[in-house]
Amino acid sequence: MAMHLRRSDRISALAALVTATLIGIGLAPYTGEAGRASGDAGSPTLLDVEFGPAQIWSPPRDVLPSLFQCQQRLGCVSQVMLANGASPDAVAFFHLTSWLLSDIQDTGPVQLGTIFVPWRANENTQTAFLGGMPAVVYPEQEGKSLTPSLERDADYQAILAAHPDMMFWAPGPTVEGMEPAPDGGQRFLLRYRLLDGCHACAILGWVHVAFDFAPDSTYEGLRLLGVETT
Numbered sequence: 001m002a003m004h005l006r007r008s009d010r011i012s013a014l015a016a017l018v019t020a021t022l023i024g025i026g027l028a029p030y031t032g033e034a035g036r037a038s039g040d041a042g043s044p045t046l047l048d049v050e051f052g053p054a055q056i057w058s059p060p061r062d063v064l065p066s067l068f069q070c071q072q073r074l075g076c077v078s079q080v081m082l083a084n085g086a087s088p089d090a091v092a093f094f095h096l097t098s099w100l101l102s103d104i105q106d107t108g109p110v111q112l113g114t115i116f117v118p119w120r121a122n123e124n125t126q127t128a129f130l131g132g133m134p135a136v137v138y139p140e141q142e143g144k145s146l147t148p149s150l151e152r153d154a155d156y157q158a159i160l161a162a163h164p165d166m167m168f169w170a171p172g173p174t175v176e177g178m179e180p181a182p183d184g185g186q187r188f189l190l191r192y193r194l195l196d197g198c199h200a201c202a203i204l205g206w207v208h209v210a211f212d213f214a215p216d217s218t219y220e221g222l223r224l225l226g227v228e229t230t
Contacts, residue, residue, distance in 0.1 A: 051111055051130040055101045057081060057090035064118055072098060072119050097128075097136055104130065107178055109217045110186050122199060123171035129188065132217040139211065142222050143170035143192055146207065155227040156194075159205050165197035166204055176208070185214040194227075205229045 059067060063084050070076035078091050093101050102125070103114035110132040117124050129137040150156045150168060160166050173190040181187040187210050194205040208225040 049131065049135045051093075051101075051104060051113065051135075052089075053104060054087055054089035055093040056104060057086040057100055058102045058116065059084065059100065059118065067118050074098075099126075099128075107188075108186055110188075110213045112175065112178075112188070126172060127175055127190070129211065129213070129219070132213050132219050134219060137211070137219050139173050139190055139222075140171045142211070143168070143173060143209070145222070146192075146209065146224060149224040150207065150227070153224065153227050155205075155229075156207070159194060159227070159229055163196055163204055167195050167197060168207065169193040169195045169199070173209070181210075181212045181214070181220070183212075183214060183220075185212060185217070185220070187212050189225075203230050 059081075063080065066080045067077060070080060074095065077094060081091050081094065082088075090101065093099075097115075099115040099117050101113055102116040105112040111130045113128040113130045115126040115128050115138075117126065123140075127139050129139070146168065169192060173192045176189040176191055178189065179187050190209050190211065192207040192209065193203050194207060196202045196204050206228050208228070210223045210225055212220040212223065214220055
């Protein structure tokens with residue numbers, strides 16, 4: 001079942017969106033007082049929730065120590081946000097995802113969001129697809145499902161043979177563009193890095209991937225488009 005909410009309903013919808021909406025993509029949002037899950041998490045209800053600029057909040061540098069001290073605790077972070085100019089919508093987005101939304105692009109029914117996660121040691125800025133079904137799709141999580149396709153790809157295996165320590169790096173993929181999906185929906189084009197054994201090591205190649213959303217904004221999955229060497 002999908003339910004479309006008007007913009008006027010968005011604050012309460014974001015605050016109350018059930019945890020099950022994100023279980024299918026491997027996320028574990030906080031379930032505090034405003035965002036507590038209800039019902040059977042094994043039978044997720046997909047909600048089509050609108051997102052927009054009202055959820056954006058970029059913490060000033062001098063606020064980061066306070067966020068670090070919170071250690072991502074829901075109530076503590078919410079208080080810091082509200083005390084430093086965040087809107088209720090921005091706090092609701094954090095309740096939903098445990099991330100901060102630093103930017104959003106109006107790319108159509110499914111929007112391209114930029115996520116800031118100050119509590120990470122690296123790759124603090126990530127990409128998310130917002131407003132489809134599920135409401136949030138996180139390419140870092142989804143990229144991990146590419147392993148079977150990469151194992152069958154001749155170009156990937158050729159690079160691996162030359163560089164046995166090569167690793168597929170899921171965090172921080174680059175958005176290369178957007179085009180119509182084959183069924184008339186939206187297709188987002190991303191590329192992931194192939195690294196020579198560590199996060200700071202040389203880039204050996206790129207994995208090109210398509211994220212497809214149906215005309216009704218349902219997420220249809222990602223598809224390997226090809227692998228190239230640098």
